[in-house]
Amino acid sequence: MDTFKSLIIILMSSVLVNNYVLNRFLGICPFLGVSKKLNQAVGMGFSVIFVMVVATAVTWPIQHFLLDSYGLGYMQTIVFILVIAALVQFIEMALKKFIPSLHKSLGVYLPLITTNCAVLGVTIENIDESFTFVESIVNSLGCGLGFLLAMVLFSGVRSKIDDSEIPESFKGLPATLIAASFVSMAFLGFAGIVDNLFA
Amino acid sequence: MIENILIAFLAVASVGIICAVLLALASHFLHVEEDEKTLKIRECLPGVNCGACGYAGCDDYAKALANDNVKTNLCIPGSDSVAAEIAEILGVEPEDVIEMIAHVRCNGNCNVTTKFAHYQGIKSCAAAMMVYGGIYDCRYGCLGCGDCEKVCPSNAICVHNGVAHINNKLCVGCGLCAKACPKNIIEIFPQVSRVGVMCNNTLKGAVARKTCKNACIGCKKCESVCPSDAIKVENNLAHIDYSKCTNCGKCAEACPTKCIKLLEPIC
Structure with a gap:
């Protein structure tokens, strides 16, 4: 029961408190780039969840059985980038072959994630926090869900921005960045909520 | 020291090689036959x-x-x-494409029609249309903000003197401009036809003439001179039935306001 509790806490904290986009500012480029329309945002969000979980499942064993045992911890970043890039390419091929419908709906987002810093960030965080394998997977899932949540929320905000009157000099990216900072500040309100989840 | 470098080098290289081999195998076995x-x-x-x-x-x-x-x-x-x-x-029988061409049914340039207001909003016909349907006294004509110009994939349209003009040589007949035009004055018709009505005004003759000097006044002269019965005046506006039109050009000669025109030939 305790392990289950701790898993729930990891999940909730990665979704809400330590939201990758809004609190750690990782993966900002897809957050700003693909959040214009809701369906695109959702597509990107699910692709990120998928890739984060699979990447963690692959990089965790590599860190613990290859890098750590040979004292190569400092090569972590390079090896992870390499593995994640290869992995995403592999997943894309496999999806194209076996689940063409999913491949079509994920579309261009899958290759876009290849070098996404949020994916690299979550795999490295899993190691730094010395999570177990199961905890790592749960944490990745949570981060992915958090990314999806941020994308969906922000696509709603952006559609509002499009309809509103903005001073000429703020139109476009400035207004979007300001709106992103407001959403990010709103997420600060979740800080401390998770520790008392089971209190 | 050398050992450390060597181990790191070998480890990363082996990871890279394993990934490369896996991807190579995958591209071979998971290859999807692109039709x-x-x-x-x-x-x-x-x-x-x-x-x-x-x-x-x-x-x-x-x-x-x-x-x-x-x-x-x-x-x-x-x-x-x-x-x-x-x-x-x-491996099927080839069929001919009926080449189409776009034609702007308006000749109400800045010299012949007047404005009742000054428009300072977004330079877009769709936006101008939302404010009292445009600023020209003629409520039917080209707004001249160039929405058609923006969507044209072949750069065939330019707005000159307040009216959109289509370059016959560049127009590919895709019809995107016709969809973009909020006034629906762009017509797509077969390229072989070389006669076009340059007006969209359905007001009665005298009223139409007041709003624009180049307007169709619905006098029916074209209808009577047409040898092939291709022109009909409906709602005070001439319409050409392109399935009957023979490009003889008699209507263009007869039109008193010169709103029926022989279009430039396509080279």
């Missing part, structure tokens, strides 16, 4: 993604051609040559 026909057809389509064929783009049309029984003559920009190539790849 050869689709690729070939896609190569001969013009690639402007205009959507005149009714599909979401050239890729989509190529896919539909290869997989479903779709007509080969839907690509208007590509015209006969593309249709023939597609028919050859698919």
